[in-house]
Amino acid sequence: MKLNVLKLSHLVPLRTRPRTHEGSAAAVLTPEQALRRTVLACMLWEDEFYEEGVSIAQRMRELVPQVSAATVASLAVEARTAFKLRHAPLLLVREMARHATHRGLVAVTLAQVVQRADELAEFVTIYWAEGRVPLSAQVKKGLAAAFCPFDEYALAKYDRAGTVRLRDVLFLCHAKPMDASQAALWKRLIAGELTTPDTWEVALSSGGDKRAHWERLLAERKLGALALLRNLRNMQAAGVDESAIESALDTMRTDRVLPFRFLAAARHAPRLEEALERAMFRSLQDAPRLPGHTVVLVDVSGSMVAPLSRRSEMLRTDAACGLAVLLRELAEKVSVYTFSNGLQSVPPRRGFALRDAIERSQPHAGTQLGAALRGIQGRYDRIVVITDEQSADRVNAPHGRGYMINVASAKHGVGYGAWSHMDGFSEAVLDYMRLVEST
Numbered sequence: 553m554k555l556n557v558l559k560l561s562h563l564v565p566l567r568t569r570p571r572t573h574e575g576s577a578a579a580v581l582t583p584e585q586a587l588r589r590t591v592l593a594c595m596l597w598e599d600e601f602y603e604e605g606v607s608i609a610q611r612m613r614e615l616v617p618q619v620s621a622a623t624v625a626s627l628a629v630e631a632r633t634a635f636k637l638r639h640a641p642l643l644l645v646r647e648m649a650r651h652a653t654h655r656g657l658v659a660v661t662l663a664q665v666v667q668r669a670d671e672l673a674e675f676v677t678i679y680w681a682e683g684r685v686p687l688s689a690q691v692k693k694g695l696a697a698a699f700c701p702f703d704e705y706a707l708a709k710y711d712r713a714g715t716v717r718l719r720d721v722l723f724l725c726h727a728k729p730m731d732a733s734q735a736a737l738w739k740r741l742i743a744g745e746l747t748t749p750d751t752w753e754v755a756l757s758s759g760g761d762k763r764a765h766w767e768r769l770l771a772e773r774k775l776g777a778l779a780l781l782r783n784l785r786n787m788q789a790a791g792v793d794e795s796a797i798e799s800a801l802d803t804m805r806t807d808r809v810l811p812f813r814f815l816a817a818a819r820h821a822p823r824l825e826e827a828l829e830r831a832m833f834r835s836l837q838d839a840p841r842l843p844g845h846t847v848v849l850v851d852v853s854g855s856m857v858a859p860l861s862r863r864s865e866m867l868r869t870d871a872a873c874g875l876a877v878l879l880r881e882l883a884e885k886v887s888v889y890t891f892s893n894g895l896q897s898v899p900p901r902r903g904f905a906l907r908d909a910i911e912r913s914q915p916h917a918g919t920q921l922g923a924a925l926r927g928i929q930g931r932y933d934r935i936v937v938i939t940d941e942q943s944a945d946r947v948n949a950p951h952g953r954g955y956m957i958n959v960a961s962a963k964h965g966v967g968y969g970a971w972s973h974m975d976g977f978s979e980a981v982l983d984y985m986r987l988v989e990s991t
Contacts, residue, residue, distance in 0.1 A: 570964045573602040573855075574919045574944035578964035583618035585968070590615065591631050592976035593871075594961045596639035598862060601855040601960070602942060608961050609643060616647040621654040625661040632665045634980040641665045642675045645694075649679070655690050662694030669702045670710035672721045677714070687724055696727035704737055708746035719744075752779055762790040770800045777804045781813050781828075784821035798827040806835035810979060812874025815907050816866040829903045836881045842985060844933030846883040848876050850910055851939035853892045853919040855960075871959050871977040872938045873907040879936060880906055882982060887932070891924030893917045921966065922947045934985070941965035953989075957981055 569577040581589070590611050597605040616624055628644040631637045645662050648654035666672055672695060679687065687695070699722065711718045719742045729735035740746050748754060752775055755765040766787045769775050775783070780800055787797055801824070814832040818825045856868045880886050880902060888898040888906065890913040901909045921943035928935070934953040940960035949970035956967025958975045967973050972988055974981045 572919075572942040572944075572964050572966060573962060574942045576922070576943040576945055576947065576966055578941075578966055579968035581964075581968070583615050584623055585973075586963070587612065587615040587619050587624070588627060589958055589965060589975045590961050590963070591627060591640050591644065592635055592637070593959050594637065594640045595861040595864070596637075596643055598860070600962065601858045601868075601940070602962050611963065612640070612643060613647050616644060617651045617653065621648065621657045624648055624654060625657045628661055629664045630980075632667060635976045635978045638668070638671065639674065639678075642671065642678050646675065646678050649688050649691050655688065658688070658690035659694035659697065662691065663697035666695075666698035668710060669706045669718060670712060672698060673710075673712075673714060673716040673718055676716045676721055676724065680716075692725045695721055695725035699725065699727045700730055700734070704740075704746055705749050707737070707741055709749045709751055711741065711746060750774060752783065762786075763792055766790055766792045767796055770796050773800070773803070775800065775804075777806060777809050778813065780804055781809070781817040784817055784824060788821060788823070794823065797824060801827040801831045804831065806831050809835050810874055810977070811836070811877040812866065812870045812977065815874055815877070815904070816870045818904060819870070820865055825904055832877070832903060833881070836878065839882050839979075839982070840986065842879075842883040842934075842982075842989075844883075845885045845887070845931070846879060847928060847932045847935040848879050848886060848888045849924060849928070849935060849937045849939075850876050850888065850890045850898075851892075851919065851921070851937070852890045852910065852914060852916055853940075853942075854916045855919065855940055855942060857916045868940065868959055869911065873910050875938050875957060875959075875977055875981065876910060877903060877906055878979065878982060889924070889928065890914060891919075891921060893920055895924040895927040919943050920945055925950070934989075936985075937967065939967075941967055955981075955985060 569580060572578050590608060594608060597609055599605045600608070624644055625648065628641040632641040642665065645658060645665055648661065649658050662675065666675065679691065707718060722738060722741065729738055752769050755769060756762060784797065811832055814828045818828045850872050852869065856872060858868055860866045860868060860871070876888060880888065888910070890896045890898060890910055892914050894914060896913040898909045898913055919942050921939060922945035925947065932952065934955065935950050936955045936957065938957045938959060940962055941956065941958050942962055943966050947966040954971045956971040956973050958965055958967065958973065959977045974984055
């Protein structure tokens, strides 16, 4: 991550400053800062509380040529690897391909951004969103490089029917196989003769007893962590033995799963909360701690109680609570507050109990962030605000070290200047804090 410090905004009169959606004077951003806040919490083309997904995507398009090619490329890779976003990075690379100033980095960036086989076809679909046009030489080169690492399992798993198939991408990019084995694999892909992978999607679509399918997949450890968490409700609906599900949760890899995933899963499978909480704590046990006293201020205004996407079961408050849970575990001493129309101290809870205390702390109403900051008394080493930044009142500089974590893609924000500003809701925000405080 990079420290976003705004040095000139204090020179712009308040009456001419941009405004948040709730009416407060917002910071004047550089194109790079604007692009970061648009991208790093963006579920591409999904409407947010304040803005439509189409307008957010259009802002990304307009900002790309205003930011250096190297910076856009780095942001695309960061969005995919550190923030686990899939479609926003693809759009960034597509926009890079439009501009002569950026095309030289398209191939190497695309090869790093494509990490799942289906993203090859999704990128071409995005490239052709406004009509079929020839792929640029850099795009072909990047797709060819991205194609080579995928084995038969990966290709078969993601060779889905759609406007663009994987074999179409192979024809378009003219990738060269590394050896005879890969040449034979690609011939089977073209002929539609890949070995069918044993995935949960294939098993469930084949018909038969769903309970038996789920129990076999659990017993054979064929479900990845995210697939397991996302399908808990489906397993319960099929009558799967809960002891088998709990066993899978107790043994699954958790090193790449953020707390908000567990919180969202528990929202729809409450009977499994105990096992989910054990898995969540296991995911945090080896992380380094932040020293000193940390104050965490969580936005629970009405705009935060909205899904991350149309098909998502996760709310933006899940992301905020997940970060609060993360900080509660990884900081030496923590005080948690919420704010909406008022400021509310949250009891010293951990895990899911902290989530519950945050959600029940006060009604989901306005966004009085400035007043909440003024209401926090006492000394602390750092204050961390988790919010969509759409404050209705003026936000002043923090008293001491302050971090503003923005969990939405709204155009304007207030957490710049004296604030260390971060966008998105991955564990990367904690890495960034450690980096800032070690220098």
